[in-house]
Amino acid sequence: MKRQQLSEKLDALPRVPLAEYPTPLEPLPRLSDNLGRPVWIKRDDQIGPGLGGNKTRKLEYLLADAQQRGERKIVTFGGLQSNHARLTVAAANRLGMQTHLFYFERCPTRLCGNLVLNRALGAKMHFIPLGGGGGMTIEASIRLVRWLAWLRLGPHYFIPVGGHNVLGCLGYVRAALEIDQQARTMGLQDARLVLAAGSGGTLAGLMAGLALIDSPLRLMGIDVGKLWKGFPASIARLAEEICTFLGEPRNFSADQVPLVEERYVGQAYGQPSPEGLGALSCLASLEGILLDPVYTAKAFAGLLDLSRQNKLGSDKPLIFLHTGGLPALFAFEEGRLGQR
Numbered sequence: 001m002k003r004q005q006l007s008e009k010l011d012a013l014p015r016v017p018l019a020e021y022p023t024p025l026e027p028l029p030r031l032s033d034n035l036g037r038p039v040w041i042k043r044d045d046q047i048g049p050g051l052g053g054n055k056t057r058k059l060e061y062l063l064a065d066a067q068q069r070g071e072r073k074i075v076t077f078g079g080l081q082s083n084h085a086r087l088t089v090a091a092a093n094r095l096g097m098q099t100h101l102f103y104f105e106r107c108p109t110r111l112c113g114n115l116v117l118n119r120a121l122g123a124k125m126h127f128i129p130l131g132g133g134g135g136m137t138i139e140a141s142i143r144l145v146r147w148l149a150w151l152r153l154g155p156h157y158f159i160p161v162g163g164h165n166v167l168g169c170l171g172y173v174r175a176a177l178e179i180d181q182q183a184r185t186m187g188l189q190d191a192r193l194v195l196a197a198g199s200g201g202t203l204a205g206l207m208a209g210l211a212l213i214d215s216p217l218r219l220m221g222i223d224v225g226k227l228w229k230g231f232p233a234s235i236a237r238l239a240e241e242i243c244t245f246l247g248e249p250r251n252f253s254a255d256q257v258p259l260v261e262e263r264y265v266g267q268a269y270g271q272p273s274p275e276g277l278g279a280l281s282c283l284a285s286l287e288g289i290l291l292d293p294v295y296t297a298k299a300f301a302g303l304l305d306l307s308r309q310n311k312l313g314s315d316k317p318l319i320f321l322h323t324g325g326l327p328a329l330f331a332f333e334e335g336r337l338g339q340r
Helices: 003-009 029-035 055-068 083-094 114-121 138-155 166-185 202-214 230-246 274-287 295-307 326-331
Strands: 026-029 038-042 073-077 096-105 123-129 192-197 218-223 316-323
Touching: 003 202, 026 166, 029 038, 029 274, 029 295, 055 083, 055 166, 055 202, 073 083, 073 138, 083 114, 083 326, 096 138, 096 202, 114 123, 114 326, 138 230, 166 202, 166 230, 166 316, 192 202, 192 295, 202 218, 202 230, 218 295, 274 295, 295 316
Parallel strands: 038 316, 073 096, 096 123, 192 218, 192 316
Antiparallel strands: 026 038
8 A cells, every 4th residue: 555545545534633743853973983883763752732642643543532422521442550440531621522531540649640641631530450361362451441431431432551552653654654754764774663562552553553554664562561361462463453443454463572571571561570670771861761661661772672682774864753652751769760
C-alpha cells in the first residue's frame, strides 16, 4: 500500500484531534557518544492533555467513536499507575464525558502519582481486589472486565486496557507513517525503533503500519510487565485485524513479533527495576530527559543492554519511542528510585 493511500484511509475515519503532530524526533548526542552509535528519541511523551503520553494517539480514534455513538460514560482499566487511565480521563473531560476507572487491587491508603491526578481530573475510581489475574491472555482479561463493568455500571463505552483494539491502534498506524517520514528525512531509514510493550497495542499498530508501507524501519518491543499469557500471539492477531480493517490483509505469526519478553521486567509489573533505574539516571544525566520507572525506564534499560551486547546491530541508528508516563515518578519515594 502506498503511503498516500494509507494516509487517506486513516483521514476518512472519525478522529478527535488531541495534539499537534508530528512530535519531535531528536538526536541524543551525548548518549550517542557513550554508546558509539547514533541514538535518537521520538517524543510522544509531549502530546495530549493531562500531562500527555502515547495513549493520546489511540484515544483520538476511540473517543471519536464514543462521541459518534452518543456515549457519555467511558470505562477503562489498568494498573495503579496506568498512564492510559489518566489520559483517558483528561481527554474524555474535554468532550464532556464521565470516566470510570477499574483497578483490581486494594485502594492504597495514600494516593500518589497518576492516582492523585485521576482524582483531580474527576475520575470515578473503582478498586476491586481480585489479585493480579496472572496466566490470562489479554483478550480474556478484557472480556472479564467488560462484564464486571456492565454489572456495576450498566450501559457505557468500554475502552480495553491500553486502548488494545483495532480502533485504538489506528493511532500508531498513523504514527508509523509519521516516524517513517521523519526517518527518511533525517537519513535514519535503517534505524531500529525500540519501545516499551505493556498492553502491546502500540507495538501492534506500528507493526501493521510499517508493514503496510513496506518501511525499512525495524521494531523492537521490550516487555515491561510479564502480564499476559501468549502475549506475542495476541500482538500478532491484533496486527492482522488492523491490516484487515484497513483493507489489506496481512498474516503475522507469534514468532514474527519483535518482542523481548520478561528479561527487563524486574520483580514485577508496576515496580521499578534496578536496571531500569540505572537507565533512568543515565538518560537524565546525559541528556536531561526523564523516563518513568514503570514503563519507559525498563524499555530503555533493554535498549542500553542490547546495544552494548551488539544485539541491535553494531552501528545502525537507534530510535527510542518515549511513550510518556512521568507522573509515575511521583509514586515512589527517593530510596526506591535510588541514585546513580
